[in-house]
Amino acid sequence: MRKVYLTIIFYILCTNLFAQMQKEAEVDSILWNPTEKLRWVDFKEPPNPQALFEKAACASSIYVKGGKRSVGFPDFIVGCYFLKKQSWTLDTVSESLLRHEQGHFDIAELYARKIRQTIDSLHKKSTEDFNIYANNIQVLLEKYSKDEIAYDRETSHGTDMVEQKRWIQKISFELKRLHNFAKSI
Numbered sequence: 001m002r003k004v005y006l007t008i009i010f011y012i013l014c015t016n017l018f019a020q021m022q023k024e025a026e027v028d029s030i031l032w033n034p035t036e037k038l039r040w041v042d043f044k045e046p047p048n049p050q051a052l053f054e055k056a057a058c059a060s061s062i063y064v065k066g067g068k069r070s071v072g073f074p075d076f077i078v079g080c081y082f083l084k085k086q087s088w089t090l091d092t093v094s095e096s097l098l099r100h101e102q103g104h105f106d107i108a109e110l111y112a113r114k115i116r117q118t119i120d121s122l123h124k125k126s127t128e129d130f131n132i133y134a135n136n137i138q139v140l141l142e143k144y145s146k147d148e149i150a151y152d153r154e155t156s157h158g159t160d161m162v163e164q165k166r167w168i169q170k171i172s173f174e175l176k177r178l179h180n181f182a183k184s185i
Contacts (some may be wrong), residue, residue: 029061029081032109034175034182038082038102045088053157054093058101059086060108062144064115064137069131073123076133080105080112087135100158106171107151111144116181 030042034088048057061083066076068130082105089095118136127133155164 003085016074024067028085029088032080032082032112034106038105039099040089040092040098042082042084043087043089043101044084045086047088047090051090055091055157056089056101057087058104059083059146060105062108062112062115062141066133072128073126073128074133076115076119078112078115078119080109096161096164097158100155100164103155103158103168104148105170106175107147108144110171110174110178111140111147113175113178113181116183120181122126 004086028101030036030038042129043056043058045057047058048054063079063082064076065078066074068074087101087102089097115137121132122133122136145161151167154160155167158164
């Protein structure tokens with residue numbers, strides 16, 4: 001299962017505010033990292049007793065922070081986080097379930113990269129209209145949400161191993177394809 005937190009915060013960047021937000025995020029979240037995978041101990045929320053089919057929930061968030069300068073292109077910072085206090089599990093042993101939940105986090109990173117790619121593309125086109133950036137980002141966040149649902153549906157929440165393998169290969173391929181946009185906060 002996935003719990004998706006789509007957050008777009010647009011404001012003029014402030015170094016002190018950003019540093020404080022980063023410090024708070026480090027305690028309750030994990031910034032996506034290609035070499036560090038999720039562990040069951042990262043899932044801090046108590047299990048959901050109401051869950052019918054799910055054995056775990058991975059809460060991911062794509063943060064897009066940015067604003068319009070007085071002159072030139074808008075500035076953005078994009079990050080992908082795993083939210084510890086909103087993620088839970090009933091099963092702390094299953095490696096296949098953990099890989100499925102990692103897949104959710106990886107999909108979030110994939111869309112963070114797509115957002116960075118779009119911002120880069122708009123910069124290269126000399127686009128200064130902030131609304132064009134915001135609209136493009138919103139479209140990608142909506143696609144992200146749909147892919148999260150499709151991932152669970154097509155893999156039967158990770159229990160269909162053939163589909164699970166296909167999705168993991170697809171996600172991995174796309175992450176590699178967009179490696180130039182892997183920079184993080």
